[in-house]
Amino acid sequence: MLLRLLFLFPLLIFAVGAYFFYLGLDPARDPSTIPSVLIDQPAPAFELPAITGGDQPGFSTGDLGNGEVTLVNVFASWCLPCRAEHPLFMDLAAEERVRILGINYKDEPEEALAWLEELGNPYERIGADEEGRVGIEWGISGVPETFVVDREGTIRYRHVGPIHPVELEELILPILERLQ
């Protein structure tokens, strides 16, 4: 009888394999995204100076939390998708829906300032991460990336890549509302 049951074993292996193949078929699944380990963790400790020549203050861990929900957007002037999502941040800033802080990732100061001049500046503060070291602290894999930090300074959400208007409406605004 035990031997009979062993014949079910290949079927079991097939079922497990089929399950994972089935998961792989999910069109919403993006194999290049890495699950973030920073969710529900306090924001990393860092201190960034202002963009050289800019008139805005720099950005450090102390600016997060303090009873305010914050969007932290990692951007660069050389990054095309950043240009695509930028109008969304301009709108959010104009409507004063949320505080937006920027990390200018591995950029030339003049180019970053020119970029902000051209597209507008939705950021309350911008830290210049010329070495990209703070980007690593935030566990980013590229730009743009956007984090939602709650009132206590805990990271609640990480968005990899540019934010699409639909994603803003359906994903990010609800999170902001819940936290505010």
Add this chain to the structure above:
Amino acid sequence: MKRLLTLLLVCFSLPALAQELRLEDPELEERARDLQREIRCVVCQNESIDSSQAGIARDLRVLVRERLQAGDSDEEIKAYLVARYGDYVLFRPPMRPETWLLWFGPAVTLVLAGGGVALAVVRRRRRAEGGPAALSDEERTRLKRLLQEDSEKGGPA
């Protein structure tokens, strides 16, 4: 000719460019290379930061070297990266209850499948060796009688 020479020079200096980060201490450099091969590039999936050309991979190579020079152990450096990027950055996943299936799954499958095959083989062999049991005396006399009855009737139909 001059152009050709320049080209050759560039070609041969490429490996040197790849080593731009080389540490003075050969022992540390060795450890840095070993670590780099264990750490996965976060944008290029199946490349290690040792072989990746991505900007962030280079940044991580710099970081590894800085930490090594600061006296961090290999484990500390890995822990630093795992805290930021998760187990994903390690090519060799750590041993934990949720990764047991990953680590022991193949061996368990092999044992089960091998055990199953061995069991089947042993059973078959036992059956072959034993063969059908020899006839008992009682059965033999019965067989003889039946055969006799058959031949009296004029052989099997």
